[in-house]
Amino acid sequence: MSDYEPKPEHKFTFGLWTVGNVGRDPFGDPVRPRLSPVELVHLLAEVGAYGVNFHDNDLVPIDATPAKRDRIVADFKKALDETGLVVPMATTNLFGDPAFKDGAFTANDPKVRAYALHKTINAIDLGVELGAGVYVFWGGREGVETDAAKDPVEAIRRSRDAMNFLCEYVMDRGYNLRFALEAKPNEPRGDIYNATTGHMLAFIETLDHPEMVGVNPEVAHEHMAGLNFVHGVAQAWEAGKLFHIDLNDQAFGRYDQDLRFGSVNLKSAFFLVKLLEDVGYDGSRHFDAHAYRTEDYEGVKDFARGCMRTYLALKDKAEQWNADSEIQAILAEVNADDGSTASFTGAYSPDKAEALKAAKFDRVALGARGLPYERLDQLTIELLLGVR
Secondary structure, three states, X not given: OOOOOXXXXXXXXXXXXXXXXXXXXXXXXXXXXXXXXXXXXXXXXXXXXXXXEEEHHHHOOOOOOHHHHHHHHHHHHHHHHHHOOEOXXXXXXXXXXXXXXXXXXXXXXXXXXXHHHHHHHHHHHHHXXXXXXXXXXXXXXXXXXXXXOOOHHHHHHHXXXXXXXXXXXXXXXXXXOEEEEEOOOOOOOOEEOOOOHHHHHHHHOOOOOHHHEEEOOXXXXXXXXXXXXXXXXXXXXXXXXXXXXXXXXXXXXXXXXXXXXXXXXXXXXXXXXXXXXXXXXXXXXXXXXXXXXXXXXXXXXXXXXXXXXXXHHHHHHHHHHHHOHHHHHHHHHHOOOOOOOHHHOOOOOHHHXXXXXXXXXXXXXXXXXXOOHHHHHHHHHHHHHOOO
């Protein structure tokens, strides 16, 4: 591959909130005009995206009348038909409105919790109407600034009650829809419940219908906490719970930056792409990022093209890595198995345990063996730099 042009089979998607980001930040006003959802669909079609995702209020304003809602949705469907874009995922904004200042599903006020469910089931209906097969939940306000404010055990129970209710709603309506939970350790709340992908995986197993619920890991959210994102994604995949993924980039220890994919931690991005391609992940590659505040909409297009081109370039590099004879020779060396421990592996049995207890190991030789990981990592760097 040399052109790195996106194709539908790559399943590259963007949210309306990503390419539609107007450049506002806590210290500055918008720098780009707000585009309509229809205009954003056409922008994404121009850069070669496969699909577009949305929060409910990215598409339909929170105070829209039913008639206005129907007009907006009809215009959006027309734009999808004109461009061929699809809607693989939808989600609900349960963090922006002042009503959710103390959370949505975990809010102390039961009326807020009920309103959050009301808003979500209506948004689920909209997402299904537009073709979404995955519904993402990011609990941006589901946390605290002080633990004096909420009982964390009760907050977890409230979250569970909400997810169980929504699973039952989807089942009752006969929707072909799966849920994906998105973790984040902090921001905009000081501390957010279920802060990492690992937390979410554990939480899912306590639900009434865990088979319906997976995760939506995001690069920036795990890197903010100094975690290895590739490891979290691998755990989600191995558990059969990688229902969706958010790709972007992030400097460790910073505020949530949502930078162009691969623009900061290139080696981490490489191993992430390699993992997704090696295991055969077949879901959307969703870019939950936005262009620099310096850009106009031509720059936003450059940003979107850059996300996709970087992914495809790293996919190409992953294929080279897998085919590199020296790299593969090192991997074969460090994973070599002479068969001497075969009788100890596999399912447990009392006889295996007794044989293992009686076995003799040359501990000194095991410790003395060199493992050429420096060479392996350098070869990876050289491959990424294009000098192999």
